[in-house]
Amino acid sequence: MSFLTINNLWKSYGDVQVLERINLSVEQGEFVSMVGASGCGKSTFLNMLLGKEQATRGQILLEGNMLKQEPDEERGIVFQRYSVFPHLNVLQNVMIADEFTEAKILGWVLGSKRKLIKEKALAFIDAVGLTPALKKYPHELSGGMQQRLAIAQALMKAPKILLLDEPFGALDPGIRADMHQLIRDIWKKNKLTIFMVTHDIKEGFELGSRLWVFDKVRHDPHAPNMYGARVTYDLALNTGGQSADINNIVAEINQHEKNK
Amino acid sequence: MKRLMNIEPSPVVKVFLTMLPFVIAVVVYWLASEARLSENPNDKLLPSFTQIAAAVERYAFVENKRTGEYLFWQDSAASLWRIGLGIGISACVGLVVGMLNGLLPMVRAGLSPFITILSLIPPMAILPILFITFGLDELAKVMLIIIGTAPVIMRDMQSQVTQLPREQLIKAQTLGASTWLVAIRVVLPQILPRLLASVRLTLGAAWLFLIAAEAIAAQEGLGYRIFLVRRYMSMDVILPYVIWITSLAFAMDFSLKKLSMLCFPWFHQGEAK
The missing domain is CATH 1.20.5 (Single alpha-helices involved in coiled-coils or other helix-helix interfaces)
Structure with a gap:
């Protein structure tokens, strides 16, 4: 059995069909990049993986079990913005991840337990390169550093799957390249299973081990909401590699988006 | 140019x-x-500064011959106690109800419309009801302040909680937080500076209700004194009392602002100086 199985998944909002007939399976350790035109349902799909939204029909199985219908520790998330807590400094932002589970009533941990959590947090902060900014608050950090912090938070819980919702969309190109390197290292080192939504098709190719392109197969010009999107391309990528046909596919997808 | x-x-x-x-x-x-x-030395409408100083002296620094108390300070203490108690209770109730409303859809569905309607009742219109139910002593005056300010703070807190980015609340859940922990470690610390801001804004209304209640039924208090001496047209007492009330209101507003900046520096970054 696969690590994550998606069985005949449908999603609609009232009359608007967003996704239809999605059947896919993902193995542990894969890095799936999801691309597609805006409004194609890739974010909806990510939200269903997260548990924020529920499928209209079909199901998603993680290790054979139905996904919980609300966000939980099994699934980590990094949003494009606002995923860190503005009232806590870097260290507190990461430590809170374990305080949530260690101190169910008070929300604060003291003594030797706290020391252990601190050590663990420091290790992850170091892994994302934020050690010099330990005592800084999020508003004192750049956009890239805030995303590093959000990643460190998520890593604390060793999630079975890590979801990235356009995590680098708001960053400068130079910083984005650094972040790509960071996420690739973290993925390999921690053997994570990652799902990433991105607008940037190049980014999708560069980062993932697998690429999904969301698009509508059926089109009714008189009822544009009649049919939902499906995964039209499911490509295995050799990470970091750039082959000739990748550029062709990029061109093709771009062309397709323009035609809409 | x-x-x-x-x-x-x-x-x-x-x-x-x-x-x-x-x-x-x-x-x-x-x-x-x-x-x-200069036209009429007995004119009472615009007393000279010396007359005002004499009145202040009489009220604040000479003990009352009958009771041995200093009227001015007695009035101040009574009023400050009432407004402090009233706004304090309002802030606590407002915080708790606002957080419940903002965070829990089930509570919000039941309580939010009711509070909206409640907050639209003009508090002065039900002042007689308060006097009838709670009597003419302290409780009615404090209740008026609470009824006048608590619904506003509740509504403000609710809206502030719902305005927190959803991403943060979801993130906390993916880190394993229960509803309770999200409330006390994510929402509460972020809502406290907003509570202080809300209290600052409702202080004006709180003073209004306090003075109105004192004017109608009290034995002491700043508002009571002003309305009492009005009968003798004692502008020399009314004016320093009004200035004193204004100074108290300013001091409260200022110290709340400083407190907020001291305790929640992350909240005030980027604010216009």
């Missing part, structure tokens, strides 16, 4: 401009008072 909207005053000019309206107000009062008093 720069545009008018781009010309900033230098620090010296700024202090001068700040002081100017106060100085003008005092001078205008002084001139008017002089003019009236």
Whole structure:
């Protein structure tokens, strides 16, 4: 059995069909990049993986079990913005991840337990390169550093799957390249299973081990909401590699988006 | 020549401009008072500064012959106790109800419309009901302040909680937080500075309700005294009392602001100085 199985998944909002007939399976350790035109349902799909939204029909199985219908520790998330807590400094932002589970009533941990959590947090902060900014608050950090912090938070819980919702969309190109390197290292080192939504098709190719392109197969010009999107391309990528046909596919997808 | 909207005053000019309206107000009062008093030395409408000083002396620094108390300080203490208690209870109730409403859809569905309607009842209109139910003593006055300010704070807190980015709340859940932990570790610390801001804004209304309640039924209090001496047209007492109330209100507002900046520096970054 696969690590994550998606069985005949449908999603609609009232009359608007967003996704239809999605059947896919993902193995542990894969890095799936999801691309597609805006409004194609890739974010909806990510939200269903997260548990924020529920499928209209079909199901998603993680290790054979139905996904919980609300966000939980099994699934980590990094949003494009606002995923860190503005009232806590870097260290507190990461430590809170374990305080949530260690101190169910008070929300604060003291003594030797706290020391252990601190050590663990420091290790992850170091892994994302934020050690010099330990005592800084999020508003004192750049956009890239805030995303590093959000990643460190998520890593604390060793999630079975890590979801990235356009995590680098708001960053400068130079910083984005650094972040790509960071996420690739973290993925390999921690053997994570990652799902990433991105607008940037190049980014999708560069980062993932697998690429999904969301698009509508059926089109009714008189009822544009009649049919939902499906995964039209499911490509295995050799990470970091750039082959000739990748550029062709990029061109093709771009062309397709323009035609809409 | 720069545009008018781009010309900033230098620090010296700024202090001068700040002081100017106060100085003008005092001078205008002084001139008017002089003019009236020179025509009729017994005029009560615009007392001279010496008369006002004498009244302050009499109320604040000479003990009452009958009771041995200093009226001014007694009034101040009574009023401050009432407004402090009233706004304190309002803030606590507002915080708790606002957080429940903002965070729990089930509570919000049941309570939010009710509170909206409740907050639209003019508190002064139900003051007689308060006097009838709670009697004429302290409780009714404090209740008026609570009824006047708590629903506003509740609604404000609810809206502040719902305005927190959803991403944060979801993130907390993916880190394993229960509803309770999200409430006390994510929502509460972020909502406290907003509570202080809300209290600052409702202080004006709280003073209004306090003085109104004291004017109608009290044995002491700043509002009570003003309305009492009105019968003798004692402007020399009313004026310093009004200035004193204004100073108290300013001091409360200022200290709440400083407290917020001290305790929640992350909240005040990027604010216009």
